[in-house]
Amino acid sequence: MSSRISYPPPDAAESPPIPLDLERVGRWPATSLIPSGRSIVLVGLMGAGKTTIGRRLATRLGLPFVDADVEIERAAGCSIADVFRLYGEAAFRDGERRVIRRLLEGPPMVLATGGGAFMNASTRALVRARAMSVWLRCPLPVLLRRVQGRTHRPLLNEASPRDVLARLMTVRHPIYAEADVIVDCGDHNVDQSTTRVIESLALSRRPVRLPVALEHAAYDVVIGTNLISRAGALLAPVLPQKKVIIITDENVAALYLPALQEALAETGIEFRALTIAPGEHSKCLKTYERLTDAILEEGVERRTTIIALGGGVVGDLAGFVAASTLRGLPFVQIPTTLLSQVDSSVGGKTGINTRWGKNLLGAFHQPLCVLADVSALSTLPQRELVAGYAEIVKSGLIGDPELFQWCEKNGDSVLAADPDALTEAVRQACAFKARVVAADEREAQASNGRALLNLGHTFGHALEAELGYDGRLLHGEGVSIGLKLAFALSVKLGVCPPEDLARVEAHLSALKMPASITDLPYSFRVADLMAHMQRDKKMQDGRLSFVLVNGIGKAFTSRDVPAEMVRDVLIEDGCKA
Secondary structure, three states, X not given: OOOOOOOOOOOOOOOOOOOOOXXXXXXXXXXXXXXXXXXXXXXXXXXOOHHHHHHHHHHHHOOXXXXXXXXXXXXXXXXXXXXXXXXXXXXXXXXXXXXXXXXXXXXXXXXXXXXXXXXXXXXXXXXXXXXXXXXXXXXHHHHHXXXXXXXXXXXXXXXXXXXXXXXXXXXXXXXXXXXXXXXXXXOOOHHHXXXXXXXXXXXXXXXXXXXXXXXOOXXXXXEEOOXXXXXXXXXXXXXXXXXXXXXXXXXXXXXXXXXXXXXXHHOOOEEXXXXXXXXXXXXXXXXXXXXXXXXXXXXXXXXXXXXXXXXXXXXHHHHHHHHHHHXXXXXXXXXXXXXXXXXXXXXXXXXXEEOOEEEEEEEEOOOOEEEEEHHHHHHOOHHHHXXXXXXXXXXXXXXXXHHHHHHHHHHXXXXXXXXXXXXXXXXXXXXXXXXXXXXXXXXXXXXXXXXXXXXXXXXXXXXXXXXXXXXXXXHHHHHHHHHHHHHHHHHHOOOOOHHHHHHHHHHHHHOOOOOOHHHOOOOOEHXXXXXXXXXXXXXXXXXXXXXXXXXXXXXXXXXXXXXXXXXXXXXXXOOEO
């Protein structure tokens, strides 16, 4: 049966579609598969060497080589030039898209595409899902020399080859930059260029994509190495328009802002950067006002995206700016600390601090995307890694005992900044949080639900507040102590086995993480910490609300914890009466 596709009559102003016989598109048996099991799609301008390099690449990888233009001619029953003459470029692009889809639905191959194929958003999405895309980037003089005399290329007959190629480079290069791999070929011979492609493919590692599906929003948490340097390619498909405002702090800007700006520019994304002072004290109304004034003065549009580049302070602050400016701007998180990658960047909570407590002004505002670049964690001090790791442990203690077991076996590798261990730790922690958030996005459930994510936080926030959020105690360090205290309180209330408390203490101690108030070089009074807890936003009807545990992986919320029990636990842990 023929798969020739028929269409309703087009409008008079439009060219008729090409009548393609897709049964004539070649089918090739699978041979030696590349490790990813994906096809390799070569993109680039005419003259980049997609066909010559593609043939050599296919031979060396033991894969079939396919030229998309040849398959289009086979399906259309005429040459590319005749297709342009009879149907026009728009109809050709539509036919090209359908042929490439047909090809990529088959077994792995090396596929050379026409210069305009990757410009189609549907084709790019298909290639992204089914293949590894490689942009063969060549300078204009090399391309011009290679296309001299090619009269069968319709686009080259419109004007001088130099003008045509220069125009195409301006328009197409920012889109080609969305490819998975970019290889500069230049004047290299075919064998050299093929070797460069193979080496680039071997070094490339596709990031892990973790989908977060909520009732009114869906986005991916993208986890991997060197994502900041590929941010333009990763974000271009999801941005409403190619305009962004980057909010970062001075420390992060020195490390990663140039790489992010270069990556955005590569894909034609316009940007402006706003920088704040590092530290929790910047998460305040004064900084919020300065940022919103600068954004409004810029004449921001409602489709302009705010990018948060930094840790939890930057993410919370930039997210609140995005949530409230023009009643909501698109938002992207690029967290650069382990704590922010596994906690604050996922779930849509944004906010700033007041003199009355932490995050008391805020909003729920889900991001378009989260790029968790574990390469950025290599510059973190050990203390910051420990603080972030506490949130990973927390996820396991709440409701994923297998994750806690994984932590017991691999925690030392995570804190040694092993890239594979970090990637897996971030993936598991984000997957757990995504499940919790999907079930209770706005923390509306009367019990359990998203509130479980606050395990250890009531204690931790009280310690932070007493020190004035001045950096002497990191949030994750407070959570680490809070986890032990939450288990200790649960044991005192008779709802948790003492051996589970001992197991948690042993893990924290083995990794030299703070587990008790006495681990801190500061003294605390019970009355002061209790006062902070009573101002906590998780208070209900004036009663202390805690997340308690029946054991590892068995957390639950309790609205009415006796204050005297909390005091006893604090005193036993080293607090002054």
